[in-house]
Amino acid sequence: MAVNSPDRTRRSERSRTAILTATRELIAEVGYAKLTIEAIAARAGVGKQTIYRWWSSKGAVVFDSILALSEQTDGEVALPDTGDLAADLKTVLRATAAEFADPAFEAPIRALNMELIADPELAELYREKLEKPVTEAKKRRLRAAREAGQLAADTDLDLFLEFLYAPLTQRWLLRSGPLDDAFADALVDATLRAFP
Amino acid sequence: MAVNSPDRTRRSERSRTAILTATRELIAEVGYAKLTIEAIAARAGVGKQTIYRWWSSKGAVVFDSILALSEQTDGEVALPDTGDLAADLKTVLRATAAEFADPAFEAPIRALNMELIADPELAELYREKLEKPVTEAKKRRLRAAREAGQLAADTDLDLFLEFLYAPLTQRWLLRSGPLDDAFADALVDATLRAFP
Structure with a gap:
């Protein structure tokens, strides 16, 4: 299994970015209380399982979505x-x-x-x-x-x-x-x- | 039906106080995130329906439980x-x-x-x-x-x-x-x- 093949890594990175972007957008639109993993998955075009594989909770995704912003500033x-x-x-x-x-x-x-x-x-x-x-x-x-x-x-x-x-x-x-x-x-x- | 009989009013007031006290105690013990209407009802010795009759949400009970504290100071x-x-x-x-x-x-x-x-x-x-x-x-x-x-x-x-x-x-x-x-x-x- 080519788990770490370049294609696979690139796809993972794309999914991760899409999830974090979707998280920030949805919080702005519906607020934290109404934010769901389902909605993030739908917006990011990934399965719910993909999110749960990388993050343990809604709070953890939110945290990383903010962290990603500061990584962009670099x-x-x-x-x-x-x-x-x-x-x-x-x-x-x-x-x-x-x-x-x-x-x-x-x-x-x-x-x-x-x-x-x-x-x-x-x-x-x-x-x-x-x-x-x-x-x-x-x-x-x-x-x-x-x-x-x-x-x-x-x-x-x-x-x-x-x-x-x-x-x-x-x-x-x-x-x-x-x-x-x-x-x-x-x-x-x-x-x-x-x-x- | 003697809805507003003195006994009934007194019982209501006792239930209300018990619910608000239970709310404050439980928040201190388990935190807000894990606080449930079920647990408040059990601690206060009332039915869940009694709580839902007076409050629309967990947040509303918490709010009143704090408000009651300041009413005590009088x-x-x-x-x-x-x-x-x-x-x-x-x-x-x-x-x-x-x-x-x-x-x-x-x-x-x-x-x-x-x-x-x-x-x-x-x-x-x-x-x-x-x-x-x-x-x-x-x-x-x-x-x-x-x-x-x-x-x-x-x-x-x-x-x-x-x-x-x-x-x-x-x-x-x-x-x-x-x-x-x-x-x-x-x-x-x-x-x-x-x-x-």
């Missing part, structure tokens, strides 16, 4: 560095707020977050695999600011990032206010005042 | 006011962090939050019914501080509260760090620096 993440920390953070936060205000973008991430809130091990895996490289990129920008004397030498960068992002995450998850430029700017200004 | 919520805003906020934040670090307390609220994240209408209802009185109590304390000259006259109190609480909510929901006194104090100090 290579190192970097924040803008014009030398003006406030301006650079506003650029990033405005873009993030706009993404989370976009239903097609936010729906799969919302579904993933519900999985993460329910499942401590998945949350740990997520932090390790997906969040850490992004957090490191953010910290590199903050360290550059520290070296330029724009942040105190003893600034707790993890706490800084929690302050900067948590209000945005909360507004988004609970839909408790607008995710606009004014909010993004207010978060940056308040965080920079909090960590002078 | 009367107006108030924050401590010793005249020292930082000290008072630390008292409150430390207590909140300790509550969310307690599995028996946090499990039903975690389950509720997953419902709120999934369901915008429930989130709005929650804000109106449960969160608003608490938010108002917090704002009264902040207004007193403003009048005492401890906060600027133009402080955005909603944004102040988002900054103060969102990092705690995020750490709790994603289990991304310790919920201890040091964290509570750091949140208060940073928020007061951000809103001088």
Whole structure:
């Protein structure tokens, strides 16, 4: 049996991509609660068994469908560095707020977050695999600011990032206010005042 | 038929209380995902039909089970006011962090939050019914501080509260760090620096 023949590998890779794409599309269309393995299989043009062979649960497919997005970006993440920390953070936060205000973008991430809130091990895996490289990129920008004397030498960068992002995450998850430029700017200004 | 006889009303009230208590207990024991109407009925000593007569879904029972907790506290919520805003906020934040670090307390609220994240209408209802009185109590304390000259006259109190609480909510929901006194104090100090 030529299990690992090039054709077979290529077909598998195509199926895998189709499944992950279908998962993200369907979450955006019907929401996580109504997402079914049947619907993913139908949309991806594969059998249900193909999905169950690779993933143990709906949550696992959703997780990988998000992970695949970040693999597409490929290579190192970097924040803008014009030398003006406030301006650079506003650029990033405005873009993030706009993404989370976009239903097609936010729906799969919302579904993933519900999985993460329910499942401590998945949350740990997520932090390790997906969040850490992004957090490191953010910290590199903050360290550059520290070296330029724009942040105190003893600034707790993890706490800084929690302050900067948590209000945005909360507004988004609970839909408790607008995710606009004014909010993004207010978060940056308040965080920079909090960590002078 | 004496549908509304005092005995019948009393029995209904007893069943309702038993169902809501069973719901909170079971969420803490087995988690939201594994919570079933069957198990709630068995624990409460009522028939499944009794539950379905009053609630349309598991999420609705969970919501009411949390709402019932705040009805028990009864009367107006108030924050401590010793005249020292930082000290008072630390008292409150430390207590909140300790509550969310307690599995028996946090499990039903975690389950509720997953419902709120999934369901915008429930989130709005929650804000109106449960969160608003608490938010108002917090704002009264902040207004007193403003009048005492401890906060600027133009402080955005909603944004102040988002900054103060969102990092705690995020750490709790994603289990991304310790919920201890040091964290509570750091949140208060940073928020007061951000809103001088």
